[in-house]
Amino acid sequence: MNSNREARDEDYLPPQPPVKGVVSARISPSGGLDVLSRNEVALLRDVSASGLHGLLRRCALAVLTSGSESDDPRSTLERYPDFDIQVLQQDRGIKLELRHAPAQAFVDGQIIRGINELLVAVVRDIVYASTSLAAGAFDLDDSVGITHAVFEILRNARILRPHADPNLVVCWGGHSIARAEYDYTKQVGYQLGLRGLDICTGCGPGAMKGPMKGATIAHAKQRRHHNRYIGITEPGIIAAESPNPIVNHLVIMPDIEKRLEAFVRIGHGIIVFPGGVGTAEEIFYLLGLLLHPDNTGQNLPLILTGPRESAAYFEQIDRFLCLALGAGIARHYRIIIDDAQAVAKAMSKGVDRVREQRLDNKDAFFFNWSLNVPFAYQQPFQPTHAAMAALRLHRDRPAHELAADLRRAFSGIVAGNVKEEGMRAIESDGPYAISGEPEIMRALDAMLQAFVAQHRMKLPGGKGYQPCYRITTDG
Structure with a gap:
């Protein structure tokens, strides 16, 4: 077998201890998030059962804890019980307000760019799927309609x-x-x-x-x-x-x-x-x-x-x-x-x-x-x-x-x-x-x-x- 040291090494830098603590910050999304309507922002802030805030919070926390050693979703929420994310509508676009977020997602007070981009993907996909389904854009009672939904979600994510x-x-x-x-x-x-x-x-x-x-x-x-x-x-x-x-x-x-x-x-x-x-x-x-x-x-x-x-x-x-x-x-x-x-x-x-x-x-x-x-x-x-x-x-x-x-x-x-x-x-x-x-x-x-x-x-x-x-x- 042709082996390569680069492909075998677990890390190319010495392992670093996990960063502890929490950070609160207001960040500008990077990675191409389109502007959101007021209705979409309202859905993302809605904490009721029909709102999207709970889903946004869970998915955002998963992104912010990238590299976690646990596969129990409840343990992450238990470690960061005060974590919250709010999407803020502003004149020139949106801001993401993170409260009590895992410090491991930041370097010298600035969020890591890759994590910022993944947060954008979370907001983008949650909003798009929810509003499209609510608007009846996808016929989920038909095989062709479901494939169309898969295509549209991937296209909206710029994967194709x-x-x-x-x-x-x-x-x-x-x-x-x-x-x-x-x-x-x-x-x-x-x-x-x-x-x-x-x-x-x-x-x-x-x-x-x-x-x-x-x-x-x-x-x-x-x-x-x-x-x-x-x-x-x-x-x-x-x-x-x-x-x-x-x-x-x-x-x-x-x-x-x-x-x-x-x-x-x-x-x-x-x-x-x-x-x-x-x-x-x-x-x-x-x-x-x-x-x-x-x-x-x-x-x-x-x-x-x-x-x-x-x-x-x-x-x-x-x-x-x-x-x-x-x-x-x-x-x-x-x-x-x-x-x-x-x-x-x-x-x-x-x-x-x-x-x-x-x-x-x-x-x-x-x-x-x-x-x-x-x-x-x-x-x-x-x-x-x-x-x-x-x-x-x-x-x-x-x-x-x-x-x-x-x-x-x-x-x-x-x-x-x-x-x-x-x-x-x-x-x-x-x-x-x-x-x-x-x-x-x-x-x-x-x-x-x-x-x-x-x-x-x-x-x-x-x-x-x-x-x-x-x-x-x-x-």
Whole structure:
């Protein structure tokens, strides 16, 4: 394996102790925030249940605590109970007033520019999605309408580049991964960057940060400018997985389903690193789409990869996929272990094939219109106890439908692990009950137990992991 010191180092400067304390400041937004109407400002200041202030406060605090070692959204609010953000309407635009904000977001009394830009993204996306939905701009009762909503949110965030060749690689993986796995994600990112590929992730730590970090060094070596490190998140996740400092384009989608659709619409290839249930959710979402009869012939390269220490992890994932979805599922992905250069070469060739197919089909490079995302995949799944118990995890149904329900099962576990609403539901009513065909349930239980044993469910430290689910079998 071709290794590079730059891609292995965790930090290029000695680790610095966290900055403690709070700061109050009034800042001018940077990064291209359009002017806001008085009605939009009023919504952002509205503390009622129908207002946006609570959502703005949670998302803004997540941005200001970038680099936090906790994945419990409630602990961040508990550390900064007096934090507040107000959007102020002024004659020449708006100001953001931060009260009792984390001092780590400031240097010598000035907010860090990258954090300022991410705050702008928070305000922009919250306002745009809310006002567009309220105005009926999106038909969310129709599959085409939902895809239109995803497109418009991405366009409003200035993510879509109409005159650029395909080069965006989506990287999925866990926020709680071993050091060797994290180092490997940087090596892969480095090799991707040397080949002129940009990175899109879920924007948090771990496998979402590593590829961006490796790519930054490679892009600098290649004297490449205007690099994109895109982070796509949603309100329930961002508070638990704060954006990492390398993200320079942040997008907050309204829910997890639109977030997943955004990934597959703008990405030209996908790499999956080791992870936990969130990563499994993403894998089943994508494979379910590729299994759908309407997507036969879709070209979207998918590589599963990790260091040699992760070989057993991917063997287990592969076995479960073949058991649940049939042995033929393996044709949709390639597993490469401990060879970052081979991953980057394979992905670069895969992206070239995507380019050729888009040209042949006269499809856009910046948004995959031809991919069919069924309405059932687009409907927000609310992981209530009843909804989790109602999932049909049986192989006597089309594979793409089973994949969709397995994705929902993993989504519910993610909610119980790190989303505030899901955590409160578990505390109130106990673990989710997940039931299905005995053979699938036994394999699912074994895989989830392995995730727990490997500390893939939560960030290390604190209390031991308490499962938010219990596995049972039908019959």
